Amino acid sequence: MSGDDLIPPSPIYDPTGEPPPDDAALFAEGEPYALFERWFKEAKEKEPHDPNAMALATADAEGFPDVRMVLLKEVSAQGFVFYTNAHSAKGRQLEVNERAALCFHWKSLRRQVRVRGVVEHVSDAEADLYFKSRDRGARIGAWASEQSRPLQDRFALEKRIAEFAAKFGLGDVPRPTHWRGYRVTPLAIEFWRDRPFRLHDRLVFTRSAAAEAWRRSRLYP
Numbered sequence: 001m002s003g004d005d006l007i008p009p010s011p012i013y014d015p016t017g018e019p020p021p022d023d024a025a026l027f028a029e030g031e032p033y034a035l036f037e038r039w040f041k042e043a044k045e046k047e048p049h050d051p052n053a054m055a056l057a058t059a060d061a062e063g064f065p066d067v068r069m070v071l072l073k074e075v076s077a078q079g080f081v082f083y084t085n086a087h088s089a090k091g092r093q094l095e096v097n098e099r100a101a102l103c104f105h106w107k108s109l110r111r112q113v114r115v116r117g118v119v120e121h122v123s124d125a126e127a128d129l130y131f132k133s134r135d136r137g138a139r140i141g142a143w144a145s146e147q148s149r150p151l152q153d154r155f156a157l158e159k160r161i162a163e164f165a166a167k168f169g170l171g172d173v174p175r176p177t178h179w180r181g182y183r184v185t186p187l188a189i190e191f192w193r194d195r196p197f198r199l200h201d202r203l204v205f206t207r208s209a210a211a212e213a214w215r216r217s218r219l220y221p
């Protein structure tokens with residue numbers, strides 16, 4: 001198979017087509033969380049699957065990067081929250097390097113949001129509250145899965161699921177202590193939208209520390 005068969009061609013823009021949304025209206029908010037909230041609401045209306053999916057990039061103690069998709073579970077002025085097994089690869093990496101980057105890509109809107117910041121655990125109370133809201137099967141799965149560890153075969157996983165299902169029976173399934181919430185407190189949030197001929201719009205909010213005010217600027221595409 002040739003490269004031409006694998007890689008889609010660059011888009012050809014019709015100069016007579018409908019113009020993109022007005023720039024001033026698209027970036028109207030002067031504060032990043034308000035702008036993210038509006039874009040995220042639009043994504044929830046347009047994206048057919050998981051509009052809260054985000055790429056999470058971490059690095060280990062040697063600085064070797066890793067990236068995977070996770071789900072955003074909360075966003076506020078304090079940051080962006082996701083949950084995972086603290087014994088997983090990303091959990092172990094965040095213990096030694098408490099920095100991360102996120103990327104939301106909403107293809108239907110032709111937009112993306114990038115986040116860089118420092119990471120902390122959410123409180124046990126917050127983690128407990130969210131864990132209780134999960135489907136029972138997902139709660140049992142959090143006990144059964146030794147995330148990122150070698151697995152002999154699918155049967156070994158299903159056996160562990162059955163064992164923990166029997167252990168908890170019809171009773172409550174508590175949160176494992178190794179199942180944690182992580183909050184990325186951003187120091188930079190960039191909003192990107194597609195424009196013809198790769199001349200995209202980029203608006204970035206930056207600050208040196210979480211207590212500082214945001215600085216707003218534009219970037220060349």
